[in-house]
Amino acid sequence: MEGLIFSDFPLAPSTNEAYANNKSGSGRGRYKTDVYKHFEKSCEYWRLKYRAKLIEIPVFFKDNHFLELTISFNILWKRLLCYSKKREGLSKKFDLSNRLKTTEDQLIKILSNYVDVDDHQFWKIRISKNPIGLNDKEGATILIQECCYSREVANKFFS
Numbered sequence: 001m002e003g004l005i006f007s008d009f010p011l012a013p014s015t016n017e018a019y020a021n022n023k024s025g026s027g028r029g030r031y032k033t034d035v036y037k038h039f040e041k042s043c044e045y046w047r048l049k050y051r052a053k054l055i056e057i058p059v060f061f062k063d064n065h066f067l068e069l070t071i072s073f074n075i076l077w078k079r080l081l082c083y084s085k086k087r088e089g090l091s092k093k094f095d096l097s098n099r100l101k102t103t104e105d106q107l108i109k110i111l112s113n114y115v116d117v118d119d120h121q122f123w124k125i126r127i128s129k130n131p132i133g134l135n136d137k138e139g140a141t142i143l144i145q146e147c148c149y150s151r152e153v154a155n156k157f158f159s
Contacts, residue, residue: 003068003145004057006050010042011073011138012102014095036102043106047113057114066147068124071103073140077131096127103140123147 012018018036022029032040047054079094104119111117124147132138 003143004053005144006053006142007139008046008049008137009103009107009140009142010039010046011075011140012099012106013039014098015101016098018102039102040106043110047110054110054114057111066123067121068126068145068147069104069107069122070126070128070143070145071100071140072128072130072142073099074130074132074136074138076134076136076138078134094129096129100125100127107142 013033013035018033018039019030020033022031073094073096075094104122104125108117108119130141
């Protein structure tokens with residue numbers, strides 16, 4: 001199955017790190033943290049770096065309305081094997097599902113610069129942890145493919 005592969009996508013903060021509760025005024029609502037704003041800026045730099053490849057997206061998305069998203073988080077091995085102490089600057093654990101939403105939101109934001117796309121088009125999502133060494137850079141590798149659902153099946157449900 002053909003697809004688009006992107007490497008070095010910035011490592012997303014967890015949902016808990018991305019938003020904080022508003023404690024001023026009415027005390028209602030949430031806001032983006034500085035950690036999330038830094039992630040957004042990193043994603044914009046990534047978009048500029050890969051803009052030549054991102055131009056291929058409209059051709060790929062033209063006939064593919066049912067997509068499969070595969071995200072491999074490249075994480076320092078010591079964050080995956082044991083609980084780290086906060087003073088080392090690492091979180092206690094690395095929860096994949098807690099980072100999926102922030103990654104997916106920024107990916108859609110980037111892709112929507114090139115094609116009309118929304119996260120409802122991702123019918124199948126696979127995520128995994130990929131341990132890396134201390135000298136490697138954390139981030140994510142993203143693969144977007146046509147989903148295995150046939151056009152006939154899709155047309156049956158949506159016609």
